[in-house]
Amino acid sequence: MAVRDAPDSGAADVIALGEAYLASPDLPCCRIAAGGPYNTPQRETCYSGDAHGYIDYPAPAD
DSSP states (O other): OOGGGHHHHTSOSOOOOHHHHHHOTTIIIIIHHHTOOOOOOOGGGTTOSSSTTTSOSOOOOO
16 A cells, blocks of 8 residues: 555554655655655765755655
C-alpha cells in the first residue's frame, strides 16, 4: 500500500516518514501526492546542528 493511500483506507492511524521527510520537506504536500521524485537522505547531515542538509535538497522539477 502506498503512503498516500493509508490514511483514507483506515490501514494506519499514524505514519512516520523520518529520513524521507528530512530529505524532502515538501513530502506531505507535494511529493507523496505526485508519486515522487524523492530525495535520498544524506545521513551525515541529519541533525548535524546547522542548516546544511535541511535547506539544500533539490526541489522537484515542475
